[in-house]
Amino acid sequence: MTIQEIQEQIVSEFSVFDDWLDKYNYLIEMGKEVPRIDERFKTNNHLISGCQSRVWLHAENRESKIYFTADSDAVITKGIVNLLIRVFSGQSPEAILDADTNFIEQIGLKEHLSPTRSNGLVSMVKQMKLYAQVYKLKQDN
Amino acid sequence: MNGFTASELNELRNQFPALHQSIYGKPLIYLDNAATTQKPQLVIDRITKYYTFENCNIHRGVHYLSQEATAAYEDVRAKVAGFIHAAKSEEVIFTRGTTESINLIASSFGKLLFETGDSVLITGMEHHSNLVPWQQLCKNHNGELLVAELDERGEVSMEQYGKLLEQKPKLVAITHISNALGTVNPIKEMIAMAHANDIPVLIDGAQSVAHMRIDVQELDCDFFVFSGHKMYGPMGVGVLYGKQKWLEQMPPWQFGGEMVDQVSLHETTFNQLPFKFEAGTPNVAGVLGLGAAIDFLQQTDLEKIGLHEMIILNYALEKLKSIPGIRIIGNAAERAGVISFVVEGTHPSDIGTLLDKMGVAVRTGHHCAQPVMTHFNVPGTVRASFAAYNSLAEADIFVEAVQKAVNMLC
Numbered sequence: 001m002t003i004q005e006i007q008e009q010i011v012s013e014f015s016v017f018d019d020w021l022d023k024y025n026y027l028i029e030m031g032k033e034v035p036r037i038d039e040r041f042k043t044n045n046h047l048i049s050g051c052q053s054r055v056w057l058h059a060e061n062r063e064s065k066i067y068f069t070a071d072s073d074a075v076i077t078k079g080i081v082n083l084l085i086r087v088f089s090g091q092s093p094e095a096i097l098d099a100d101t102n103f104i105e106q107i108g109l110k111e112h113l114s115p116t117r118s119n120g121l122v123s124m125v126k127q128m129k130l131y132a133q134v135y136k137l138k139q140d141n
Numbered sequence: 142m143n144g145f146t147a148s149e150l151n152e153l154r155n156q157f158p159a160l161h162q163s164i165y166g167k168p169l170i171y172l173d174n175a176a177t178t179q180k181p182q183l184v185i186d187r188i189t190k191y192y193t194f195e196n197c198n199i200h201r202g203v204h205y206l207s208q209e210a211t212a213a214y215e216d217v218r219a220k221v222a223g224f225i226h227a228a229k230s231e232e233v234i235f236t237r238g239t240t241e242s243i244n245l246i247a248s249s250f251g252k253l254l255f256e257t258g259d260s261v262l263i264t265g266m267e268h269h270s271n272l273v274p275w276q277q278l279c280k281n282h283n284g285e286l287l288v289a290e291l292d293e294r295g296e297v298s299m300e301q302y303g304k305l306l307e308q309k310p311k312l313v314a315i316t317h318i319s320n321a322l323g324t325v326n327p328i329k330e331m332i333a334m335a336h337a338n339d340i341p342v343l344i345d346g347a348q349s350v351a352h353m354r355i356d357v358q359e360l361d362c363d364f365f366v367f368s369g370h371k372m373y374g375p376m377g378v379g380v381l382y383g384k385q386k387w388l389e390q391m392p393p394w395q396f397g398g399e400m401v402d403q404v405s406l407h408e409t410t411f412n413q414l415p416f417k418f419e420a421g422t423p424n425v426a427g428v429l430g431l432g433a434a435i436d437f438l439q440q441t442d443l444e445k446i447g448l449h450e451m452i453i454l455n456y457a458l459e460k461l462k463s464i465p466g467i468r469i470i471g472n473a474a475e476r477a478g479v480i481s482f483v484v485e486g487t488h489p490s491d492i493g494t495l496l497d498k499m500g501v502a503v504r505t506g507h508h509c510a511q512p513v514m515t516h517f518n519v520p521g522t523v524r525a526s527f528a529a530y531n532s533l534a535e536a537d538i539f540v541e542a543v544q545k546a547v548n549m550l551c
């Protein structure tokens with residue numbers, strides 16, 4: 001699926017919830033299923049700054065696609081990371097770099113987009129795009 | 142004496158427009174007062190009035206507006222002096238806030254007295270703003286920052302404090318109330334102990350001025366610092382109280398207009414107290430707003446506010462304790478203002494996020510006191526902090542919201 005298609009799928013999943021409680025319960029469930037980062041990558045090098053909770057993110061390049069794994073000590077943060085991983089993992093660097101993240105707003109998690117927000121969603125997206133940029137440069141060379 | 146009656150509390154709440162709003166469709170329950178309090182209408186009105194009718198620069202104009210504004214500004218200085226029971230108005234210096242007050246002392250007092258190897262004594266519960274300036278001052282003089290450690294309840298060990306005083310630090314800098322734990326330090330005793338060793342004492346009053354009567358002469362502290370915005374006043378204005386004998390000797394720390402007496406191209410003589418520490422155009426609107434905040438505290442009765450808050454805090458604390466897995470961080474015998482906690486199996490930021498969705502504003506994280514978090518071995522805490530306008534009903538909703546968040550997360 002393309003990034004756009006996955007985002008639409010997520011938007012449609014969230015559209016069945018009419019109150020915040022169900023939405024966050026779903027996010028918490030997703031947090032429990034995040035593709036776990038290998039313990040050996042849970043180092044300061046993989047920590048994303050700007051988060052009140054700790055978030056580790058790792059990227060791997062296989063056959064011109066980037067695969068992300070992550071972990072966090074906060075479960076809602078993990079749920080948000082998981083959403084991003086669903087959207088970006090297994091995509092090409094170009095597709096990741098070109099993608100927008102409008103779906104976050106569409107599923108009603110707009111408040112997490114503020115750059116000062118403690119869960120650092122913006123930092124996570126930035127870090128994922130940074131990985132994509134690095135792999136793209138490597139490919140181009 | 143009791144806290145506020147229902148009608149008194151209602152009347153008090155009606156003075157705060159910000160309290161009467163909904164967040165995500167739920168009534169706002171504001172429990173982040175240790176970060177900043179909401180502002181009563183009279184403070185907002187005072188600032189508006191200044192910019193609407195009185196705006197001008199002070200201390201230099203011969204014209205009507207300037208003289209009126211200067212008089213109003215200086216009246217607030219006298220009001221602050223009265224509020225904290227200072228001997229003289231000249232002992233009150235206006236700053237941008239607690240942080241600037243502490244930095245002013247670290248810079249100026251440091252220049253006056255510090256020599257190679259000199260140290261400062263603080264406690265293990267200081268806010269970063271009463272830690273980093275001293276840490277850096279000590280570093281710059283190859284001295285050691287002495288720290289009176291906390292016990293498991295979050296109280297300073299007085300025995301260790303006494304021993305550290307024997308190392309003759311040049312200054313003791315301690316918080317009156319911990320912003321992260323709510324511990325009320327026995328500052329009168331701590332000041333007396335320091336003075337017995339001829340060591341001056343700075344008290345960080347950021348978390349205490351809005352909750353209890355302060356008498357700097359009775360305390361006999363050498364410096365007392367606080368911010369306007371944590372006592373119902375505006376942001377960007379704060380106070381440095383210092384005993385005249387220190388302020389007279391201390392060199393200016395910022396230079397510019399207002400703080401000078403005579404200036405030639407190569408020489409300057411400095412203005413007298415308090416102006417020598419107030420370089421440049423001050424935050425006049427902020428100072429006037431601070432004056433209105435003091436009016437509010439005095440009209441409402443500070444002693445009654447303290448009692449009311451204590452009732453709400455103890456009520457919330459007891460109810461919170463019934464939540465399985467909860468761990469209250471900081472259990473000092475004397476507590477005021479804040480409750481800090483963590484819940485087993487959850488992260489503070491998750492609880493904070495869910496409370497927010499339920500309309501309850503709390504603070505999560507390290508509260509600018511990372512060494513305190515390290516001491517208690519927690520990544521951060523959830524902190525609820527109380528003000529005059531909080532109610533028992535709000536405490537109920539808060540505790541229910543915490544329980545609901547825990548149920549979702551565990």
